[in-house]
Amino acid sequence: MLRSDCNKRRTATGTRADRPYRRRMSTDLRHCLGSLGEALAAHHLERLGLTIVARNHHTRWGEIDLIASDGETLVFCEVKTRRSPGRPWDAMHARKQQQVRRMAAAYLAEVSDRPRRRELRFDAIGVVVDEHGRLVSLDHLEGAF
Numbered sequence: 001m002l003r004s005d006c007n008k009r010r011t012a013t014g015t016r017a018d019r020p021y022r023r024r025m026s027t028d029l030r031h032c033l034g035s036l037g038e039a040l041a042a043h044h045l046e047r048l049g050l051t052i053v054a055r056n057h058h059t060r061w062g063e064i065d066l067i068a069s070d071g072e073t074l075v076f077c078e079v080k081t082r083r084s085p086g087r088p089w090d091a092m093h094a095r096k097q098q099q100v101r102r103m104a105a106a107y108l109a110e111v112s113d114r115p116r117r118r119e120l121r122f123d124a125i126g127v128v129v130d131e132h133g134r135l136v137s138l139d140h141l142e143g144a145f
Contacts, residue, residue: 037081037127038065044125044138050075053115059106061099066125067107074117076104078144081127084136088126097122097145 042052050068057064066077078100080088100122107114124144128136 033081038079041079041125059103061102064103069115073119073121075121077123079125084128084130
């Protein structure tokens with residue numbers, strides 16, 4: 001079972017100059033929930049035989065949750081996570097789909113060492129977890145938009 005890192009406490013020793021730079025982990029519960037959902041979705045994709053190429057790739061239009069490849073297809077995956085009894089698909093409206101397409105185009109244009117594939121696909125994964133962070137349901141829509 002995958003768990004969120006949001007509940008772990010991190011302590012540092014030494015002065016600031018002694019420690020390597022690390023991005024601070026958000027304590028915002030929405031970010032923690034989103035990270036948990038993305039980890040569950042990535043695990044699901046790997047079980048299906050896909051290789052995760054990138055996670056949380058930042059572009060000027062936003063962040064692509066997951067980019068995966070199955071050898072023939074490059075898959076851009078939008079993950080929506082909710083607490084039960086949430087409905088993840090409520091947030092996958094036409095404007096969000098267009099934003100994901102823009103982010104994918106930016107990724108293809110900006111990342112030179114990316115895998116070259118004949119086909120592109122846009123998937124959506126809806127994750128619902130309970131109040132303890134346990135998976136309730138995971139729905140994967142291949143070619144969602």
